[in-house]
Amino acid sequence: MAEPVLKVENLKKYFPIKRGFIESLKGAPQRFVHAVDGVSFEIYKQQVFALVGESGCGKSTTGKLIVKLLEPTDGKIYLEGRDVTDIKTKEEILAYRRKVQMIFQDPFSSMNPRFRIFDVLEEPLLIHGIGETRAEREELIYKALEMVKITPPEDYVGRFPHMLSGGQRQRVAIARALILNPTFIVADEPVSMLDVSIRAEVLELMKELKEKTGVTYLYITHDMSTARYFADWMAVMYLGRIVEMGPAEKVIDNPLHPYTRALLAAVPEPKPERRNVIKELPIKGEVPSAVNIPPGCRFHPRCIYAQKGLCDAKQPQLIEYEHNHFAECHLVGKY
Structure with a gap:
């Protein structure tokens, strides 16, 4: 089997909470926000891997x-088989950033409003020393704009970001x-503000670019409908952990975890024959605090199927219940 382009093992990120004066005097223990709490997955070449969940799930x-915008508390990150978890030097970071890029959610705030479009696209070339002359960089900039169907590029390179529409900015x-x-590209909700x-046009463009360039995507979204359209594989996150993972069609057509069922039940379904696939919204209450994680299964306070003495006492593991279809639940197949 081919080696994954990206692999993460037991990835964790805990953010310390600043203690108040009284807490410090009393010697209260340091508390942490468990933003990411033991996540593992693999992404293969030219695959679109969707990471789905509510706001605040990590x-x-x-x-x-x-x-590498944040450093992990624990765990490992591998790019093309190489451990890149602890790279520190400027040269290593530059080489890594050249291979791993990010598309941010808000195209306006992710650009310098004082930069013209030419400057926005020239900046990464200057940082990485690509193009010895301005003419060479200009050629690369024009080609990049043509790839994303901003044409003719000469009509846009002199504009500021606020002079473009939201779709053009993205x-x-x-x-x-x-x-x-x-x-590898991390696309963090790239169409949610469009x-x-x-939205479909931009996602279709990203699909075309994947075929042309051979790039691999991690697609982060809260929208199950766009994930179904765009993704090959899907992982559903809840409170810092992956609770279900598998091929996108399997996860959507046969959800194993109650939380995945809840997310799907909340998506409007235009096809009448599919409206009764999930008849109820199997969820209650609010997302617990990421500081005080519930014992056992962290979804049990909201799960209508939770069993006392099991779900509130023992943390379930991500188990393969079907071929390539994993879920983190004690009660798979029992509801």
């Missing part, structure tokens, strides 16, 4: 750990990520 933090952000010819009418 999916964006996972993406930032992978692109296309420029995609061009900025691709201009270094990376191996009009519904152009």
Whole structure:
């Protein structure tokens, strides 16, 4: 079997909570936000791997750990078989960033408003020393804009970000990520701030670019409908852990975990024959605090199927219940 482009093992990120004056005097123990708490997965070449979940589940933090915007508390990150968890030197970070890029959720705030589009796209080339002359860099910039269908590029390179529509800005952000010819891209909710009418266009563009360039995506989203359309594999996150994982069609057509069922039940279904596949919303209450994680299965306070003495006492493991279909639940097949 081919080696994965990206592999993470037991990845964790805990953020310390600043103690108040009184807490310090009393010697209260340090508390942490368990943003990512033991996540493992593999992503193979030209695969779109979707990380799905509610806001605050840790999916964006996972993406930032992978692109080295944050340092992990524990765990390992491998890129093309090489352990890159603890790379520190400027040269190593630059080489890694050239291979691993990120598309941010908000295309406006991720660009310098004082930069023209030419400057936005030239900046990564200058940082990585690509293109000896301005003419060479200009050629690369024009090609990148043409790849994302911003044409003719000469009409756009002199504009500022606020002079473009939201869809055009996100296309420029995609061009900025691709201009270094990376191996892997973390796309953090790249269409959530766009009009519904152009979301499919941007996702279709990203699919085309995957085929042309051979890039691999980690697609972070809370939207199950776009994940179904765009992703090959899907992992569902809840409170810092992956609770279900497998091929996107399997996860959506045969969800094993109650939380996945709840997410799918909340998606409007235009096909009448599928509206009764999941008849109820199997969820209650609010997401628990990531500081005070519930004992046992962390979903049990909200699960209508939870069994006392089992779900609230023992942490389930991510187990393969079907071929390539994993779930972290004690009661798979019993509800």
